Amino acid sequence: YEFIVRTENGVRLWVNDTERPLIDAWVRSGTDLEHRETIRLLGGRAYRLRLEFFKSERGKEKVAAVSLLWKRPNHVDELIAERYLAPYAGGTQFVVNTPFPPDDRSVGYERGTSVSKQWDQAATHAAIETAGYVAENVNRLAATRNNAADYESRVKEFCYQFVERAFRRPLNDELRQFFVDRQFAAAESVDIAVKRVVLLALKSPRFLYREVDSAPSVGDAQSESSTVHDYDVAARLAFALWDSLPDRELLDAAAKGQLHTAEQVRVQADRMSQDLRARAKLHEFLHTWLRVDHIQDLSKNAESFPEFDEALVSDLRTSLDLFLDEVISNSEADFRQLLQSERLFANGRLAAFYGIDLPEDAPFQSVALDPRQRAGVVSHPFLLSGFAYYDTSSPIHRGVFIARSLLGRSLRVPPEAVAPLSPDLHADLNTRERVTLQTSPAVCQSCHSLINPLGFSLEHYDAAGRYRIEEKGRPIDATGHYDALDGTSVDFRGVRELADYLVNSQETQSAFVEQLFHHMVKQPINAFGPRATDELRQSFSERDFNMRKLLVEIATRAAMTAR
Numbered sequence: 168y169e170f171i172v173r174t175e176n177g178v179r180l181w182v183n184d185t186e187r188p189l190i191d192a193w194v195r196s197g198t199d200l201e202h203r204e205t206i207r208l209l210g211g212r213a214y215r216l217r218l219e220f221f222k223s224e225r226g227k228e229k230v231a232a233v234s235l236l237w238k239r240p241n242h243v244d245e246l247i248a249e250r251y252l253a254p255y256a257g258g259t260q261f262v263v264n265t266p267f268p269p270d271d272r273s274v275g276y277e278r279g280t281s282v283s284k285q286w287d288q289a290a291t292h293a294a295i296e297t298a299g300y301v302a303e304n305v306n307r308l309a310a311t312r313n314n315a316a317d318y319e320s321r322v323k324e325f326c327y328q329f330v331e332r333a334f335r336r337p338l339n340d341e342l343r344q345f346f347v348d349r350q351f352a353a354a355e356s357v358d359i360a361v362k363r364v365v366l367l368a369l370k371s372p373r374f375l376y377r378e379v380d381s382a383p384s385v386g387d388a389q390s391e392s393s394t395v396h397d398y399d400v401a402a403r404l405a406f407a408l409w410d411s412l413p414d415r416e417l418l419d420a421a422a423k424g425q426l427h428t429a430e431q432v433r434v435q436a437d438r439m440s441q442d443l444r445a446r447a448k449l450h451e452f453l454h455t456w457l458r459v460d461h462i463q464d465l466s467k468n469a470e471s472f473p474e475f476d477e478a479l480v481s482d483l484r485t486s487l488d489l490f491l492d493e494v495i496s497n498s499e500a501d502f503r504q505l506l507q508s509e510r511l512f513a514n515g516r517l518a519a520f521y522g523i524d525l526p527e528d529a530p531f532q533s534v535a536l537d538p539r540q541r542a543g544v545v546s547h548p549f550l551l552s553g554f555a556y557y558d559t560s561s562p563i564h565r566g567v568f569i570a571r572s573l574l575g576r577s578l579r580v581p582p583e584a585v586a587p588l589s590p591d592l593h594a595d596l597n598t599r600e601r602v603t604l605q606t607s608p609a610v611c612q613s614c615h616s617l618i619n620p621l622g623f624s625l626e627h628y629d630a631a632g633r634y635r636i637e638e639k640g641r642p643i644d645a646t647g648h649y650d651a652l653d654g655t656s657v658d659f660r661g662v663r664e665l666a667d668y669l670v671n672s673q674e675t676q677s678a679f680v681e682q683l684f685h686h687m688v689k690q691p692i693n694a695f696g697p698r699a700t701d702e703l704r705q706s707f708s709e710r711d712f713n714m715r716k717l718l719v720e721i722a723t724r725a726a727m728t729a730r
Contacts (some may be wrong), residue, residue, distance in 0.1 A: 169238040378402070687722065
């Protein structure tokens with residue numbers, strides 16, 4: 168994130184730090200009126216932000232002003248909207264800046280299935296970075312001071328707690344001695360001892376891998392072994408829902424043997440699903456499900472779409488994110504609304520471009536549109552413009568998106584790369600006719616008989632996602648059909664009929680369940696039983712397609728299944 172302060176006055180800005188300001192322009196030098204700095208932050212966390220500015224009494228002007236902006240990833244400079252701010256003081260959080268190589272996505276979702284030299288080096292550098300931070304802030308973390316009589320003992324106690332948090336379970340005497348006591352005995356100073364403890368813990372397999380010690384299955388009669396398994400359950404829950412470590416309440420439940428039945432685990436999972444980190448993970452999944460990260464450097468033909476600039480693309484991203492957040496933040500968290508809602512978040516700039524009746528300076532707000540023209544994410548203009556060409560729509564890209572992401576169908580790699588036909592070569596053909604012509608060979612039809620009819624149903628939308636009723640002076644033909652896996656065939660016309668079919672399709676529901684399971688658990692769903700998909704889909708349906716309840720069910724099932 169890049170933070171920007173604009174002012175003629177002295178200013179300081181602190182972000183996720185109470186001591187060192189990110190921007191320090193308290194004493195002006197030269198004529199700089201804008202100050203920029205970049206910081207790495209993680210989603211789903213609340214960060215402390217503090218802004219101070221002053222105006223010298225010696226100045227002639229009696230007016231002082233300051234503007235606080237930011238540039239989010241894939242966005243443009245913008246004022247920080249009120250929806251991102253909360254009137255309470257958050258604590259500081261350490262965020263690692265060491266870059267890691269990407270995880271393997273060859274199976275369709277991220278899995279850390281191999282340890283490369285680059286990954287091991289990154290883990291080492293991150294451990295060193297963390298050790299430096301902990302040593303520098305140990306007095307605050309251990310609630311002590313250098314001249315305290317019990318300084319070393321308090322720091323050592325903090326180190327015990329640090330290693331326990333890292334390993335996600337209590338330490339026995341042997342581990343306490345190896346990871347903490349020996350390091351303090353061998354180090355020249357407390358500072359060095361702290362760094363050694365942190366490095367040793369963060370490079371240990373007990374931290375880097377999910378479950379190092381073998382644990383018995385649920386139902387083991389030995390209470391001590393069962394308690395060990397409860398800590399495994401706690402870790403699985405935290406990783407699945409938060410991508411993080413268990414909190415104190417979860418560890419306390421494990422210590423008391425209260426993570427031993429599905430109902431006990433479900434209670435904790437339900438509590439954890441209310442956390443910002445769970446909502447952030449669900450939001451991240453929806454980006455993956457919708458292939459949002461595949462849409463980069465989005466631009467259009469400036470002659471055909473002169474207003475489609477970087478600022479408009481940024482607004483489109485915000486519009487989609489606001490819609491996703493609204494759905495998942497609602498207590499019902501209704502999956503069906505993702506596909507069927509006729510509402511779109513728009514501001515003045517988007518309204519002017521997409522023909523929505525809003526003032527030019529209108530802030531983002533939810534607007535009800537013609538339900539025949541808009542249906543949730545299926546017709547969201549960010550996705551429609553992303554799955555399109557520079558100056559024309561693309562039924563193929565849109566059809567592939569519907570088939571793979573929404574219906575969960577597998578598509579083979581094309582037998583040969585074929586460049587799309589230029590509209591200029593067949594000036595008399597509209598997009599549907601041109602695509603039909605290009606994909607007519609039998610070698611293409613094995614996949615395009617599925618792809619094209621799905622994509623054609625979205626032909627009412629041009630390359631920028633604007634609704635249209637004709638192309639090249641002829642009415643749009645938005646008819647399509649789909650041959651389902653159960654042997655049935657359905658015909659539909661336009662986005663509304665398509666969305667209504669998708670939301671009621673067991674293929675769509677099962678695909679959503681499977682993809683969310685993979686995103687949360689990082690394991691193939693069939694490894695958790697041949698009926699796992701059907702059972703979770705049935706549970707999803709019985710709970711009125713509440714996505715947050717589906718999170719809870721997936722986390723509970725994964726946590727209770729012994730590896």
